[in-house]
Amino acid sequence: MREPTYADVVAASDSIRPYVHRTPVFTSTHFDDLIGAEIFFKAENLQKVGAFKARGATNAVLSLSDADAERGIVTHSSGNHGQAVAYAAGIRSIPAVVVMPHHAPQVKVDAVAGYGAEIVFCEQADREATVRSIQADSGAVIIHPFNDPGVIAGQGTASMELVEQVPGLDAIVAPIGGGGLLSGTSLVGMHHGIDVVGAEPEIVDDAYRSLRDGVRYGATGQLSVGDGLLTGIGALAFAILSSHGRRVLTVTEQEILEAVTVVAARMKLLIEPSAGTAVAAIVRYRLQFAGRRVGIIISGGNVSLDLLAGSGDR
Amino acid sequence: MREPTYADVVAASDSIRPYVHRTPVFTSTHFDDLIGAEIFFKAENLQKVGAFKARGATNAVLSLSDADAERGIVTHSSGNHGQAVAYAAGIRSIPAVVVMPHHAPQVKVDAVAGYGAEIVFCEQADREATVRSIQADSGAVIIHPFNDPGVIAGQGTASMELVEQVPGLDAIVAPIGGGGLLSGTSLVGMHHGIDVVGAEPEIVDDAYRSLRDGVRYGATGQLSVGDGLLTGIGALAFAILSSHGRRVLTVTEQEILEAVTVVAARMKLLIEPSAGTAVAAIVRYRLQFAGRRVGIIISGGNVSLDLLAGSGDR
Numbered sequence: 001m002r003e004p005t006y007a008d009v010v011a012a013s014d015s016i017r018p019y020v021h022r023t024p025v026f027t028s029t030h031f032d033d034l035i036g037a038e039i040f041f042k043a044e045n046l047q048k049v050g051a052f053k054a055r056g057a058t059n060a061v062l063s064l065s066d067a068d069a070e071r072g073i074v075t076h077s078s079g080n081h082g083q084a085v086a087y088a089a090g091i092r093s094i095p096a097v098v099v100m101p102h103h104a105p106q107v108k109v110d111a112v113a114g115y116g117a118e119i120v121f122c123e124q125a126d127r128e129a130t131v132r133s134i135q136a137d138s139g140a141v142i143i144h145p146f147n148d149p150g151v152i153a154g155q156g157t158a159s160m161e162l163v164e165q166v167p168g169l170d171a172i173v174a175p176i177g178g179g180g181l182l183s184g185t186s187l188v189g190m191h192h193g194i195d196v197v198g199a200e201p202e203i204v205d206d207a208y209r210s211l212r213d214g215v216r217y218g219a220t221g222q223l224s225v226g227d228g229l230l231t232g233i234g235a236l237a238f239a240i241l242s243s244h245g246r247r248v249l250t251v252t253e254q255e256i257l258e259a260v261t262v263v264a265a266r267m268k269l270l271i272e273p274s275a276g277t278a279v280a281a282i283v284r285y286r287l288q289f290a291g292r293r294v295g296i297i298i299s300g301g302n303v304s305l306d307l308l309a310g311s312g313d314r
Numbered sequence: 315m316r317e318p319t320y321a322d323v324v325a326a327s328d329s330i331r332p333y334v335h336r337t338p339v340f341t342s343t344h345f346d347d348l349i350g351a352e353i354f355f356k357a358e359n360l361q362k363v364g365a366f367k368a369r370g371a372t373n374a375v376l377s378l379s380d381a382d383a384e385r386g387i388v389t390h391s392s393g394n395h396g397q398a399v400a401y402a403a404g405i406r407s408i409p410a411v412v413v414m415p416h417h418a419p420q421v422k423v424d425a426v427a428g429y430g431a432e433i434v435f436c437e438q439a440d441r442e443a444t445v446r447s448i449q450a451d452s453g454a455v456i457i458h459p460f461n462d463p464g465v466i467a468g469q470g471t472a473s474m475e476l477v478e479q480v481p482g483l484d485a486i487v488a489p490i491g492g493g494g495l496l497s498g499t500s501l502v503g504m505h506h507g508i509d510v511v512g513a514e515p516e517i518v519d520d521a522y523r524s525l526r527d528g529v530r531y532g533a534t535g536q537l538s539v540g541d542g543l544l545t546g547i548g549a550l551a552f553a554i555l556s557s558h559g560r561r562v563l564t565v566t567e568q569e570i571l572e573a574v575t576v577v578a579a580r581m582k583l584l585i586e587p588s589a590g591t592a593v594a595a596i597v598r599y600r601l602q603f604a605g606r607r608v609g610i611i612i613s614g615g616n617v618s619l620d621l622l623a624g625s626g627d628r
Binding site for chain 2: 050261264269306
């Protein structure tokens with residue numbers, strides 16, 4: 001599979017512009033004072049489907065040939081990528097199947113169904129086999145959540161916008177799960193000479209160790225409140241991030257939850273724990289960011305409101 | 315006391331511009347589809363101090379003569395106005411005293427103190443007497459939360475921005491407690507030929523009844539989750555809103571809470587129940603708004619995160 005380039009991000013940006021939001025960038029005196037830096041929050045929680053995933057899926061779907069597109073698309077995801085694929089299929093009026101585990105939260109099932117996709121339920125362990133079986137039957141194209149050049153190029157458009165909106169950035173921090181977002185961000189950072197740093201929950205730190213050791217490790221199999229970041233780093237992302245010499249910062253579950261609640265209390269923005277991971281990283285490693293202009297990709301806002309319960313005001 | 319005019323709102327806008335945010339305007343496919351209208355959310359929850367109150371207090375404080383200003387300012391408020399007065403005093407580097415009840419939440423005490431104001435605690439029933447006593451001793455100027463022409467003109471600047479940001483509005487909906495925000499909004503609406511509608515919790519419906527009957531009633535004395543809206547409508551606001559023929563829509567406590575949680579779940583924005591009142595009004599009375607371009611002043615975002623607990627995802 002071919003590695004995407006910065007030119008692919010530029011092309012993706014033109015291609016998806018009519019279908020995704022140019023999300024706003026927020027600042028916060030609280031965080032600026034705390035970090036001793038200028039922090040710019042790129043609010044992809046306000047993106048279509050509530051997450052940056054709308055960018056990559058839309059770009060991948062728009063890139064399909066007419067012949068491929070008419071056979072439809074399929075993916076497995078109980079999270080934001082599932083909604084994004086359903087949304088993107090709707091743009092092109094093609095059929096989409098989203099494979100979800102039986103125990104997927106009803107709110108996520110409803111969201112995918114609301115975008116008009118067909119849902120096929122299966123056991124968690126059977127989801128890849130189920131996708132392959134659907135593909136074999138229908139000829140549908142699999143839209144992978146991150147190990148896909150079109151998806152990576154699409155995710156990079158968030159940072160492309162950010163550098164247009166905020167001149168002179170020194171660094172951009174983004175969460176890493178499979179690495180679609182971080183590798184797309186890295187392509188943009190490379191072009192502009194901006195440091196790009198990943199943020200990952202300590203308990204699922206495979207990307208941290210992979211980039212440290214130069215070995216692509218699998219997922220730890222642990223759970224994290226950053227439920228979008230459980231997967232292992234993908235091959236394409238590993239190749240791009242390794243060749244760019246990128247690094248990852250890890251944070252604890254408690255630091256992630258604290259970040260989510262402080263952003264809600266101070267900035268009045270609802271962000272999901274995966275996004276809180278990036279915020280927690282600049283707080284914990286603030287000396288690395290002091291005195292710099294730092295962008296953060298607030299990757300999404302799809303959080304259970306109950307998570308904020310009992311956290312009190314800050 | 316002189317009634318403020320639209321010209322005062324224009325002057326306030328010039329005066330406070332360096333000190334307040336030009337807050338963004340958001341749209342939501344969910345609410346557009348639900349109402350059958352185009353809804354524009356003016357996000358004053360992202361304003362300084364987390365509420366539109368920063369506008370009015372800043373304008374009032376900037377309007378003081380140097381001689382008045384140097385004696386300082388005083389107000390009583392355990393809510394957003396207290397923070398706004400503390401913030402505004404800081405802009406002009408003058409002393410501020412905020413009288414708060416002993417039982418005020420620590421987070422609000424900390425916020426006021428954080429802006430550098432002095433806090434004087436008293437019994438809830440003694441707060442007006444305490445303010446007057448401080449005024450008598452120090453000569454400090456009282457900044458009333460709503461019954462003040464400078465405060466009303468300042469609050470109107472939110473709508474002034476909104477009509478610049480969104481051309482062709484047919485209506486603007488804003489919550490009403492004392493009426494500072496709604497009367498400032500009404501001045502802007504009158505100038506531009508835009509319908510202006512208040513929103514009030516049913517359980518504290520004095521403004522609804524006052525404008526219906528042409529009689530200024532006092533506060534009901536009841537409590538509402540819309541804790542910024544408990545006060546009775548002020549004399550200036552009553553005069554302005556009556557002469558403009560404005561009306562108020564009432565909503566239930568449950569409808570308000572539902573609005574707060576749906577805005578969080580769908581729009582990823584944290585809004586306070588007072589702001590939720592305006593959202594609930596367009597939902598409940600949607601037939602009044604169908605087919606129109608409607609602005610909503612999201613008055614603030616200072617909500618206890620615990621309020622969202624147990625509400626589940628939507």
